[in-house]
Amino acid sequence: MKMEKKEKILKVLNEIFRKELNNDSLIIDFLSSPKNIEGWDSVTNLLLISSIEEKFNIQFSIDFIFEAENVGDFCGYILTNSTVEF
Amino acid sequence: MEKIYEVNINNLYSLLDSFYGNKHGVSVIKTQNYTVVASETSVWPNIIYRTDEGIFTDNLIEEFIYIIKKNNFSDLILLENSTQSYLKLKDKGFFPIEKWIGMTYNNFANIPNVVCETNVDIFVTIIDSDLEKWAEVVSVTLFNKKIFDTQIVKYLISKGAQIVIAKSFNVVIGTALIWIDENNIAGIYMVSVIEKYRGMGVGRKITRHCLKIILERNINLCILQATKLGVYMYENIGFERTGSCFLYKKIK
Numbered sequence: 001m002k003m004e005k006k007e008k009i010l011k012v013l014n015e016i017f018r019k020e021l022n023n024d025s026l027i028i029d030f031l032s033s034p035k036n037i038e039g040w041d042s043v044t045n046l047l048l049i050s051s052i053e054e055k056f057n058i059q060f061s062i063d064f065i066f067e068a069e070n071v072g073d074f075c076g077y078i079l080t081n082s083t084v085e086f
Numbered sequence: 087m088e089k090i091y092e093v094n095i096n097n098l099y100s101l102l103d104s105f106y107g108n109k110h111g112v113s114v115i116k117t118q119n120y121t122v123v124a125s126e127t128s129v130w131p132n133i134i135y136r137t138d139e140g141i142f143t144d145n146l147i148e149e150f151i152y153i154i155k156k157n158n159f160s161d162l163i164l165l166e167n168s169t170q171s172y173l174k175l176k177d178k179g180f181f182p183i184e185k186w187i188g189m190t191y192n193n194f195a196n197i198p199n200v201v202c203e204t205n206v207d208i209f210v211t212i213i214d215s216d217l218e219k220w221a222e223v224v225s226v227t228l229f230n231k232k233i234f235d236t237q238i239v240k241y242l243i244s245k246g247a248q249i250v251i252a253k254s255f256n257v258v259i260g261t262a263l264i265w266i267d268e269n270n271i272a273g274i275y276m277v278s279v280i281e282k283y284r285g286m287g288v289g290r291k292i293t294r295h296c297l298k299i300i301l302e303r304n305i306n307l308c309i310l311q312a313t314k315l316g317v318y319m320y321e322n323i324g325f326e327r328t329g330s331c332f333l334y335k336k337i338k
Contacts, residue, residue, distance in 0.1 A: 042183055042184070046181045046183070046337060049181075059173065061169075061172075062169050062172040062182055062185075062332060063169065065182060066182070066185040066314060
């Protein structure tokens with residue numbers, strides 16, 4: 001059940017990443033990170049965070065922003081903190 | 087703020103304070119609550135930091151925004167150590183772009199040896215051509231290729247800073263800057279290595295060399311601000327974490 005929800009979150013995140021990184025064919029997975037996604041730098045990270053917060057009605061903590069290493073971390077945080085139904 | 091971290095961050099403030107009196111196009115604005123250090127010609131220094139310990143008020147943030155707009159300080163970075171300011175700053179369009187982890191080193195009797203996988207010579211320089219290359223490397227590695235004015239580097243040397251350069255077969259591959267403050271505490275800044283030479287131990291070797299220079303000055307406490315990527319390297323050398331702060335930029 002948890003995994004299913006995470007997969008659903010991942011799908012939504014994929015759309016956000018495509019829009020913010022301006023790449024319509026981008027496919028992300030739980031291990032996607034700035035190390036393996038072209039264009040995911042400190043500036044686009046801010047745009048991604050803004051869009052994700054808006055979409056899932058959450059506020060990332062400042063520590064999380066600097067500790068998150070990959071998309072899987074974002075999914076986990078959203079799953080725990082978002083009130084949006086999946 | 088924890089006492090030891092205060093010591094750490096005060097070294098940075100001391101370095102920035104050296105520009106007081108509008109030196110080389112660097113404006114220093116000091117108020118009761120904060121200090122602004124902003125350069126017209128260089129990506130660094132460009133920083134606002136609070137000098138009070140109170141709550142970050144809306145009025146203060148609005149004042150920062152006014153200063154940024156009025157002076158067109160587009161590169162200005164806001165340094166803030168309290169995580170409690172985050173949401174308030176974010177509401178006003180300031181986003182956190184970097185986390186600095188304050189670190190200290192005091193084990194000068196046991197500066198460790200480090201292995202470096204490439205031939206590298208490290209030394210303090212005052213030669214113009216080296217300083218130009220140093221500024222170029224710092225610009226590329228730390229400031230997204232924005233101009234780091236060599237005049238700023240020369241000015242800092244005149245105030246006592248030591249510019250450390252790493253060369254491999256006469257090519258500049260790494261940088262650092264040492265600043266000793268009024269309390270005889272040494273700060274290491276702008277440790278960087280060009281991309282091609284990363285992961286070979288060059289950064290560790292530069293840091294070790296800086297510690298040796300500091301030891302020669304009979305100083306027994308060294309500080310630095312590490313990024314997430316650098317913190318493990320410094321811990322590996324023997325630095326300890328003392329606190330953290332965040333750098334914000336006005337995005338919206």
